[in-house]
Amino acid sequence: MNNPFRGLLVALLFPVLALAAEPPAASSTSEAKRPPGYAVASAHPLATDAGLEILAQGGNAFDAAVAVSAALAVVEPTGSGLGGGGFWMIHREFDDLDLVVDGREVAPISATGDMYLDRDGEPVAELSRNGPLASGIPGEPAALVHIARVFGELPLAQLLAPAIRLAQDGFPVDEKLAGAIVDHLARFSPAALAVFVPDGSPLKAGDRLVQSDLAQTLRRFAQGGRDAFYGGETGARMLAGVRRDGGIWQQKDLEDYRIVERKPIVFLAGPYRVTVPPLPSAGGIAFQQVFQILGRKHWPPNDPVLARHQMIEAMRRVYRDRAAWLGDPAFVEVPLEKLLSRDYTDALADSIDLARATPSIELESPNETLREGDTTSHLSIIDAEGNRVSATLSINLGFGSGYMAPGTGYFLNNEMDDFSAKPLAPNAYGLIGTKANVIAPHKRMLSSMTPLMIEGPDGVAVLGTPGGSRIISMTLLASLAYIYGYAPQDIVKLGRYHHQFVPDTVVYEPGAFSQAEIDGLRKLGHQLSESARYYGNMQIVVWDRKARTLSAVSDPRGIGAGRVVMQAPPNTQAGGQGRMIAADRQAN
Structure with a gap:
């Protein structure tokens, strides 16, 4: 598998991450042309x-x-x-x-x-x-x-x-x-x-x-x-x-x-509008925290070892918060305003030592109580109406x-x-x-599932993957790759790595790191463990508005299929014009 951001040439081509306090509204159909057809990517061709x-x-x-x-x-x-x-x-x-x-x-x-x-x-x-x-x-x-x-x-x-x-x-x-x-x-x-x-x-x-x-x-x-x-x-x-x-x-x-x-979590990374799920998915909170941490660090630096070190340390901290604070919002008072505030994430970023890995045991928990797979599936779809x-x-x-x-x-x-x-x-x-x-009765269990969408100046990406606790790290790496200009067929091939606070180990796919990167990360104090197999099964659909193209790509690690039909379906009326949906309420 290809190594993500190897050499970090993207750093020379794109601005570092920056987050807006308030995301703008998404582009309307009056501002952008309709897709030239429709596209589906899923974990199985049938x-x-x-x-x-x-x-x-x-x-x-x-x-x-x-x-x-x-x-x-x-x-x-x-x-x-x-x-x-x-x-x-x-x-x-x-x-x-x-x-x-x-x-x-x-x-x-x-x-x-x-x-x-x-x-x-x-x-x-x-x-x-x-x-x-x-x-x-x-x-x-x-x-x-x-x-x-x-x-x-x-x-x-x-x-x-x-x-x-x-x-x-x-x-x-x-x-x-x-x-x-x-x-x-x-x-x-x-x-x-x-x-x-x-x-x-x-x-x-x-x-x-x-x-x-x-x-x-x-x-x-x-x-x-x-x-x-x-x-x-x-x-x-x-x-x-x-x-x-x-x-x-x-x-x-x-x-x-x-x-x-539920209302999704929406934030802006540079000119890219990122839409991610809220609790009981832990992915949305983790995403915004990581993007803010990396923005504070002006990621990515020119040194690939340092870039991976910063990403791993950001993962360590957001998975710590996942363990300490997150649960079903109907049952638990989660301090979202604090966890997503710039002051808090800036403090997390400032706690990252560029010269050494932070052992997880050294991170002070914000919650007193903390002191005491390839399964799952994903589908991505864009129709001819957008x-x-x-x-x-x-x-x-x-x-x-x-x-x-x-x-x-x-x-x-x-x-x-x-x-x-x-x-x-x-x-x-x-x-x-x-x-x-x-x-607790009727409670929803916390999840790592993170289906997401990214809308930028020239197009839209719809993506996600299975993978248990590694879903968040996989979708993070893929999202950054899209933002930094990678084609969808290359995004799904990128080598993956993961840290989830406990165990205090960086798990990486075969080939995800070069030997020099492995040596550099170990020198910084990271414990590395090469996965016995490749993991995840990402499905991505991309609408390139500028080029007027659609792409649908399925992860080569799986048996799925991404397919595009470059023509409008018979029904070209704006679909699903049902009632407006209220946020975070139950429905039959």
């Missing part, structure tokens, strides 16, 4: 095709996002599905509306802060990661219905038709999915084994995967919408299975689930909890592991947390 199919039928970007999300639930069951959740970042072009549809899972009513601890008060990883006890109440179905109803042009049944077809007719298993089935086989419930290990043999690459139960679930969902998933036959089967096999869900959990519409969607979806670990309620056909998530089972106890990604992210 899901990308589903989005293009809907756009060709006259749907808009929001319709396509529903179709792609549902198709990914069928063809990439390792990363997302009806039993999970996610964040859908939406931009509606005709009125410059930006919002986040928060379909994150929530803790069941009967959840307690100590539900995953043993008699000695220590976390039991098995409880929060495997089986239905590990599952939060799914949010993706409610989010898809909401997006289709409020923003879409086509009926839900039409949007789900490609996914239903893929589930019923089947599709060839790819090598990535075949390997994942073998890796997670021991975690599968009997209903899951019946689908992925028929006749006692795991499906192999090239075998046809048919998911009849999932097709039936999708049909009921297509006809009955939200009520047909959280109630009716699907809801009854899901609830019966969960309760029989050790879960604690109640019917009221399903009835009470609501998506939340509407766009960046969505990161998840069931957490590969195949989520490994549990499939009999007769439903989809895996339930294990997102309860994203809570802090105990202060400072690491989750599956090694992330720690404090009381801000402890388990």
